[in-house]
Amino acid sequence: MIEPLLSKLEQRLGGRLYAKQRLGIETDHEAQIFGQGLTFFHIENWYSIHSVIRTLFKLTGLYWRGQANAARVQVRHNNVCFGKLPPAFDGFTLLHMSDFHADMNDGAMRRLEEILVGLKYDLCVLTGDYRAATFGNFEDALSRIRRILARIGRPVYGVLGNHDTIRMVPDLEAMGIRMLLNECEPIERGGATIYLAGIDDAHFYRVDNIEKAASGIPHDAFSILLSHTPEIYRQAAHAGFDLLLSGHTHGGQICLPGSIPLTLGSVLPRRFGAGAWIYHNMAGYTSTGVGTSIVPVRINCLPEITLHRLRRAEEGGSSVGAVAQSQPEKETGE
């Protein structure tokens, strides 16, 4: 059963060691509730509690309002300036989508299909969590992702999240997504080159390798890292990345008024939990994501897709993410 998959991954990755190791770690730890990953407790893997949480939301009357919020996907704009950005990339725009959990978020997926029409961007990046569950069938999730892919321009790059399995990679790549498994790709424009790297899941399976992903990047080049979780912000900044794009936190998903999350489910300073932020010389962005997990509900935390517009900083201006603004296209309030 496993052999055909291993052969496919071996061909794709140029060897079977990584695929074998990744599949082995998945088999050992898939859906484990305690003691694996960067956090000790994984509520997303405690499936018997999910229906209890859902019932509690229904009893409080918040369920239906939260479910409506979960379908209100916003387009956010994040403008970031860099002194290091080659002039040819001034205005280069990335469409960033994260945390689809596509098979449990029908409303958000339908809204996404609508709002993608007419968006203008140069490249699309996906920062993981295509599936709702953390184990088992992924066909339903991938068939929804396929419909989204039909509505977006190429090229598309992606990484895996903690809800995903490396078994999905051949299908995701067959759809036209170049998956970055601790890998890097040069992006060329107007004779200049920037680098787009991506790491495998750092949160749960801990199969990230930033050193490998960054190894082909010239030290003075402008580079972007895709990681499902922003929890690796220190390693990314000190590896010299200029921009880190991530998701995973869902912005808290269930928040107090003022978008204050009850939990981020991450080892992370709260200011890195959603939107734009800066750490040392690196600009970062944490998407609140398209979908939801555990319960199909959002409170005080709307879903989003993001257009990141890279700008070259003025001569004499700050050489790092001097401007990092995130503005909702249309703030509907809750």
Ligand SMILES: [Fe+2]
């Ligand atoms: Fe997620």
